Amino acid sequence: MTDLGQRVADAVVTAFGKLNVKSGRPTIRLNGVSEWTVLAGLVAIDGDELTVVSVATGVKALPDEVRSFSNGYMVHDMHAEILCLRLFNRYLMEEVKGDCHRLLLESATTNTESVTPMDRSETREGPEEAGKSDTNDGPEHSKFSKNSEPRSEKYRLKPSLKLALYISEPPCGDASMSHVANGQTAWEEPAQKRQKVIRGRANFGHLGIVRTKPGRADSKLSLSKLCSDKLCLKQYTGILNCITSLRIEPIFLDFLVLDETKHVAADFRRCFHERMLQKPERPLQALTYRHSNFPFLKDPERTPLPVSLAYIAISNTSHVINNGVKNGANAKKPRANGASPLSRRSLWQQAEGHVPTFASYNKLKQANKERQNLKLKARKLLGSWPQTGEDDFCL
Template identity: 95%
Template sequence: MTDLGQRVADAVVTAFGKLNVNSGKPTIRLNGVSEWTVLAGLVAIDGDELTVVSIATGVKALPDEVRSFSNGYMVHDMHAEILCLRLFNRYLMEEVKGDCPRLLLESATANTESVTPMYRLGTREGPEEAGKSDTNAGPEHIKNSESQSETYRLKPSMKLALYISEPPCGDASMSHVATGQTAWEEPAQKRQKVIRGRANFGHLGTVRTKPGRADSKLSLSKLCSDKLCLKQYTGILNCITSLRIEPIFLDFLVLDESKHVDADFGRCFHERMLQKPERPLQALTYRHSNFSFLKHPERTPLPVSLAYIAISNTAHVINNGVKNGANAKKPRANGASPLSRRSLWQQAEGHVPTFASYNKLKQANKERQNLKLKARKLLGSWPQTGEDDFRL
């Protein structure tokens, strides 16, 4: 246990406990069965000061088949730690736009000796500005250039810690999972380089896909261990915020000491990569927690996710990839979560370059894309999910 790890855990759990919402927290069902969930929280550390930025709960991932009709309106991975990072990106765009005081970011435009180089915009395919034909145009050549030319960075004094009430699913928690759950073996003819969830505990250091149950529909969304491992190379910004902000990296994962295994953590985040990242994750642990909704064999998982930006005090509930109460079979704009691809784009529109489609936007940062491809290659195998593209 470390003092910092305990302080981070206490800060997240306390903030979650104070959150007054009508729905989204585990409860006792009418049949008397209690619910459990995974809690995650992103905390900014500046000296002795801790600031809880985002909090999320969740254990679900949507089947890959929904991407065919999502049209950017659905959130596909609702695991708590992944939602936390999406919330973080949404909050950062608030700071970029000047919608709130800049507590985490500072201007990097005038700083020519920045420690971390800004991602560069590569070739822009299909620029949307009328009368412009230069496909190599950078941010200075597009609409609203004044609002898009300034870049930002995380304040140098800041460090970021991600608290998770359970070890991240996948390679970082194989020893813990193996002692508490039932493994299953895929038939020999179906075995692939990528393993689903809890299959084949003996295969370590391998990319795995959600969900963990053998009888669930195929997701192809990678387990959280693999996603967090990849972000040691690319950083935790998304394809939108990375157009205005220098790369930002997690410094710490904060985990329950009783469930943390050093060997698993080291293998997952350090040893299985032939080329070590410049900013490797460090593990911090905590020993005591007042979070009362931990996973337990006699409890059932909470089917929804709570997403909360603590700094701006905004919260919503996600159910089956959309806002709680919205139609997940026919997703529409009014039912989209603020964390959906469309919502994140709409929030940033006018403050980042415009492209023909979301996929073109994702590919705009050539340096970021190259880092992703390189890291995926280092991990061995990275199955592609279905397309969820739409016009911008």
């Protein structure tokens, strides 16, 4: 256990406990069975000062088949730690737009030229218009219009800050396989033999392999990678998404904060350091905590909570996600008014006018060439990375 790990854990649990919401928390069902969930929180560390940025709960992932009708309105991976990172990106765009005081970001450039390699040929304006910039001298949040190319001022995380991601359970996948194996013999596949992907808890003895959600064999296939694999990849790409990465220099996690009684150092080293053929420049460090006041921990006598709570603590906004959409919305026919603020469409709409406009979401995803190359490199180092179905839409 480390003092910093305990302080981070306490800060996240306290923020969750103070959240005043009518739904989204585990409860006792009518049949008398209690619910459990996973809690995660992203904390900014500045010396001795801790700031809880985002908090989320969740254990669900949608089947891959819903991507055929999602149209950008659904959140596919609702595991707590993944939602925390999506919340973080949404908040960062608020700072980029100037909608709030910049607590985490500072300017990284003194001119209007982008420092991000970007494929301008894919923008709606085309290669000729893409080089033009807005010269309006008004306040930053009003410089951009939806029909003009936004200025490309870059931001970066303030250098005094470090980021820690607290999770009440070890991240699903390779970082927690000792718990799944339950003392039985396991082995690590040589890198050159990691050609197939294993689903969730299947073949627990195979270590160092990319796995897909969900863990239960009787669930519909999602092809969404387990959290261990996603977090491992982000040691190379950073935790920004395809939108914020166009305006912000890469940001990396520094620490994962885990329960000391559930943390296995050998699993952590293998998952985040040793299984990669090339060590990441910003390897994750593990911090642990010993005591937790979170009242809804995983327990075999409890049943998982089917919804997720998403909370940007730093701006005090929250909502509940159920089956990929806002709680109460129709998940079978997703629409704009039922979309979570963390859906692809909502994140794009938030940034519209502050990043270049592309013909489609997939074109936007591919715009930051440096980020795309890092993703491809990291996936190759992991040995395999199955593609999910398309969830593309026109912008």
